[in-house]
Amino acid sequence: MRQNIYDNESFAMQYDKMRKEQKGYNANDLIEIPNFRNLIPNVKGKRVLDLGCGYGENCRYCIENGALYVLGIDISKHMLDIANKENLVNGIEYVNMAMEDISQIDKKFDIVISSLAFHYIKDFKKLMKDIYNLLDENGTLVFSIDHPLRIASIFEPWMEKNYIELNGKWFLLVSDYSRNGLREKKWNGEIVKKYHRNFSELINNITDSGLKIDKLLEPLPTEEMIQKVPKYIHQIDRPFFLFVKAVK
Ligand SMILES: C[S@@+](CC[C@H](N)C(=O)[O-])C[C@H]1O[C@@H](n2cnc3c(N)ncnc32)[C@H](O)[C@@H]1O
Structure with a gap:
């Protein structure tokens, strides 16, 4: 079932606040x-599709x-309202459409990008096939998602964090890793639905579509990052994001 949580007023208010107040x-x-x-290849002269574009910053x-x-x-109409206000420049078009419906788009693209949105999609296999069909020959897909280790555990009300700290070191608590499917967790005061996929499911769905994996990335914190926000040193123990680049 599709959830449009970014159009929920109180969720959106808190999300916008978090993105603005903690800017940088x-x-x-x-x-x-x-x-x-x-990871995005040279975009000069290219046609780009951004799935789950949010505020349109990457567009x-x-x-x-x-x-x-x-x-x-x-x-989300709310996210697109902001995109249209803050990030509408010549050459960009914003359309209110769900990723589940992209097979209706009658254009071809050189590059498809998606930042932190694919974990909201239930049928990842279909999404990959739809993207394959929208990409021109030699096209590229670049996407980021919540790291599978971070969202694997099925949330229980007694769970506060998905790690424990012993002598200053973080140990990740991972359960249910091989139970692919729906994960529901409170975020910004609302129950948010995401979909966990383990690595084999992710990789096989991508390659079954005909796309070839070019690069996977699980970035390490830089010195600058740790100086700004010391807790990001724990990225080494608990990866936040997974990045994938695939080509047609
Ligand atoms: C975490 S935000 C990321 C926004 C943007 N890509 C960025 O990096 O700033 C996730 C976005 O995915 C969108 N989204 C979630 N489910 C979607 C769906 N089924 N179809 C299209 N967009 C969706 C949300 O509305 C939201 O704008």
Whole structure:
């Protein structure tokens, strides 16, 4: 079932606040965005599709780096309102559409990108096939998701954290790793539905579509990152994100 949590007023308010107030210090800005953008191939003259584009920051980044055209789609009207206000420049089009429906798009793309959105999709196999069909020959897919080890455990109300700290060291608590499927957890005051997929499920769904994996990335914290936010040293013990680059 599709959830459009970013259109839930109280969730959206807290999410926007987190992204704005912790600007430059949150995991998105310090870890996700730089690593994600490093994986995107040269966009000069390319047609780009951004799935779950949110505020449209990556759409704008692509246009500012020479992309010919960027289509950003998102299920949330709230996120697209902000995208249209803050990140609408020549060459970008934002469309209110769910990723589950992208087979309806009648264009081809050189590059498909998606940052932290695929873990909201139940049928990952279909999504990969749809992306394969939308990509032109030699096209590239770059995406990031919550790391499978981080969201594997089926949440129980008595669980506060998914790690324990002993003598200053973090030990990750991982359960249910091989039970692929729905994970429901409170975030910003609401129950958010995500889908856990173990590594074999992820990789096989990608390659079964016909795409070939070019690179996987589980970034380590940099010195600069640790100086800004010391707790990010624990990224070494508890990876936040997984990045994938695949080619047609
Ligand atoms: C964590 S935000 C990331 C936004 C943006 N990619 C970024 O990096 O700033 C996840 C986005 O995925 C969108 N999303 C979630 N489920 C979706 C679906 N089924 N179809 C399209 N977009 C979806 C949400 O509305 C939200 O904008």
